[in-house]
Amino acid sequence: MRNALSYHERWSEAWRSPEPKPGYDVVIIGGGGHGLATAYHLARDHGIGNVAVLEKGWLGGGNTGRNTVTVRSNYLRDPSIRFFERSRRLYEDLSATLNFNVMFSRRGQIDLIQTWAKWRDVRRRSLSMALVDAEYTIITPGEIVRRVPLVELDPKARLPILGGAWHPGAGIARHDAVAWGYARAADAAGVDIIQNCEVTGIRRAGGRVTGVETTRGTIMAPRISVAVAGHASVVAAMAGLRLPIETVPLQAFVSAPLKPVLDVVLNCPALHVYLAQTDKGELIIGGGADGYTSYAQRGSIHVIEQSVAALIDLMPRLGRVAMLRQWAGMIDLAWDTSPIISTTPVGGLFVDVGWGSGGFKAIPASGEAFAQLIATGEPPELIRPFGLDRFLRGRPVLETAGASNRE
Amino acid sequence: MFLIPCPFCGQRNEEEFVSGGEARRRPDDPASLDDAAWADHLFNRDNTKGVVREWWWHARGCRLWFMVERDTLNQAISPAEKPP
Numbered sequence: 001m002r003n004a005l006s007y008h009e010r011w012s013e014a015w016r017s018p019e020p021k022p023g024y025d026v027v028i029i030g031g032g033g034h035g036l037a038t039a040y041h042l043a044r045d046h047g048i049g050n051v052a053v054l055e056k057g058w059l060g061g062g063n064t065g066r067n068t069v070t071v072r073s074n075y076l077r078d079p080s081i082r083f084f085e086r087s088r089r090l091y092e093d094l095s096a097t098l099n100f101n102v103m104f105s106r107r108g109q110i111d112l113i114q115t116w117a118k119w120r121d122v123r124r125r126s127l128s129m130a131l132v133d134a135e136y137t138i139i140t141p142g143e144i145v146r147r148v149p150l151v152e153l154d155p156k157a158r159l160p161i162l163g164g165a166w167h168p169g170a171g172i173a174r175h176d177a178v179a180w181g182y183a184r185a186a187d188a189a190g191v192d193i194i195q196n197c198e199v200t201g202i203r204r205a206g207g208r209v210t211g212v213e214t215t216r217g218t219i220m221a222p223r224i225s226v227a228v229a230g231h232a233s234v235v236a237a238m239a240g241l242r243l244p245i246e247t248v249p250l251q252a253f254v255s256a257p258l259k260p261v262l263d264v265v266l267n268c269p270a271l272h273v274y275l276a277q278t279d280k281g282e283l284i285i286g287g288g289a290d291g292y293t294s295y296a297q298r299g300s301i302h303v304i305e306q307s308v309a310a311l312i313d314l315m316p317r318l319g320r321v322a323m324l325r326q327w328a329g330m331i332d333l334a335w336d337t338s339p340i341i342s343t344t345p346v347g348g349l350f351v352d353v354g355w356g357s358g359g360f361k362a363i364p365a366s367g368e369a370f371a372q373l374i375a376t377g378e379p380p381e382l383i384r385p386f387g388l389d390r391f392l393r394g395r396p397v398l399e400t401a402g403a404s405n406r407e
Numbered sequence: 408m409f410l411i412p413c414p415f416c417g418q419r420n421e422e423e424f425v426s427g428g429e430a431r432r433r434p435d436d437p438a439s440l441d442d443a444a445w446a447d448h449l450f451n452r453d454n455t456k457g458v459v460r461e462w463w464w465h466a467r468g469c470r471l472w473f474m475v476e477r478d479t480l481n482q483a484i485s486p487a488e489k490p491p
């Protein structure tokens with residue numbers, strides 16, 4: 001309060017900005033939600049506080065700060081449902097856990113059903129999800145319009161709305177706050193968070209990692225953990241490792257702030273568009289990924305155009321809403337579109353990559369599980385199916401092929 | 408949005424094409440590969456930040472395949488090569 005009355009100039013820093021030490025027990029590359037949550041859990045759950053998080057830019061400046069913040073667990077495969085439901089539940093208490101308001105708002109998600117194939121898919125998911133007590137039930141078109149009056153049912157549409165799938169556990173959270181909350185908690189537990197520190201090489205000896213070269217000097221560590229969405233292949237290549245990953249642009253855009261018009265996450269898998277309204281009133285809107293590999297941090301306008309066309313089809317009254325900003329993040333998509341949380345053939349090198357368009361919701365559970373893997377060398381049951389060896393063993397976790405991974 | 412030089416149709420809008428991914432060489436002697444080498448060939452990618460040699464398909468045009476070199480940092484594309 002006192003700081004608010006002094007032009008907000010006297011707040012103390014929420015975390016330190018230490019100089020890098022010559023060595024650590026664990027170095028984490030990437031200061032997004034995943035790297036920070038992993039550091040927090042290493043310190044809190046495993047007593048490993050001699051940890052550095054190295055970030056080439058600023059905290060949460062990667063995909064964690066560019067995403068459309070949907071938290072949900074309506075996945076296709078059992079291991080995915082189990083994992084994402086665990087993460088979704090951790091979000092419910094995250095503000096209390098971190099003592100930092102991450103503004104998680106459990107508002108539910110409606111997936112529109114516009115084909116009979118989707119209807120069968122929803123029935124299948126709803127049964128799989130029931131096994132972990134996660135609700136996913138079919139609702140009628142009338143119920144959709146009751147909850148989202150913006151939606152107009154057009155019986156003559158090419159893909160008329162047959163029904164919806166209601167996922168009451170889904171919600172949204174504030175992206176930056178998640179990164180900041182974990183950063184502050186990790187810092188308080190002794191973790192060094194080092195920004196403006198790009199890793200440029202990984203040192204190895206005898207098949208094991210020994211440290212990293214960075215723009216701020218060499219930092220030694222017997223265990224190195226990679227959590228760099230959008231740069232997994234680039235960093236893995238520093239250790240001579242090839243990954244089953246391709247990097248593609250994914251775009252999103254927001255409208256000018258509106259009075260409350262939408263109190264659920266509305267997802268239209270058939271036409272590739274989804275949206276939610278933030279607490280500030282903006283509609284935050286996303287769609288499918290661009291169709292080529294890129295590191296350019298931008299996408300093509302026709303992809304946005306497609307999302308907008310779908311939006312106007314479903315909700316003609318949004319036609320005159322002004323759009324404010326548009327941007328892209330680079331997402332790493334694994335061959336089966338599931339994440340890779342794993343040891344690697346290089347001793348001491350761990351990866352937490354391939355989060356594609358769905359890793360924001362995964363931050364709490366991934367941080368927890370990845371920290372356990374790094375601390376003990378053994379993956380907990382929850383992430384065992386997501387090892388790198390699944391490709392060699394012919395056991396991929398095939399999620400739906402759509403690059404936006406929302407179906 | 409960028410233009411892609413189809414060797415058969417000339418410069419056309421990106422929307423007409425489908426990416427075929429980075430060019431990979433089939434193993435010379437597939438029977439001699441062990442599981443790890445097969446998995447590497449099937450699933451792993453260089454996913455280069457920089458210039459890649461890759462396939463494109465002119466799906467909404469002449470429907471033929473060809474290769475270009477493209478810089479994944481700025482989408483600058485070299486003249487196309489017709490398939491061998």
Ligand SMILES: Cc1cc2nc3c(=O)[nH]c(=O)nc-3n(C[C@H](O)[C@H](O)[C@H](O)COP(=O)(O)OP(=O)(O)OC[C@H]3O[C@@H](n4cnc5c(N)ncnc54)[C@H](O)[C@@H]3O)c2cc1C
Pocket residue numbers: 029030031032033034035054055056057058059060061062063064065066067068069070071197198199200227228229230231235250251252286327328329330331355356357358359360361362
């Ligand atoms: C448009 C868009 C919408 C999305 N919508 C959703 C959604 O609704 N729900 C959802 O769950 N997920 C969504 N995602 C996905 C989600 O944003 C990511 O999966 C998640 O943020 C990944 O977190 P991270 O910590 O792994 O990566 P990031 O937050 O990207 O952090 C990685 C960090 O590594 C740093 N780095 C890279 N290379 C180096 C290096 N050599 N040295 C040091 N540091 C390095 C980067 O600067 C970056 O800050 C979306 C993504 C995008 C782009």
Ligand SMILES: [Zn+2]
Pocket residue numbers: 413414415416417465468469470471
């Ligand atoms: Zn052509």
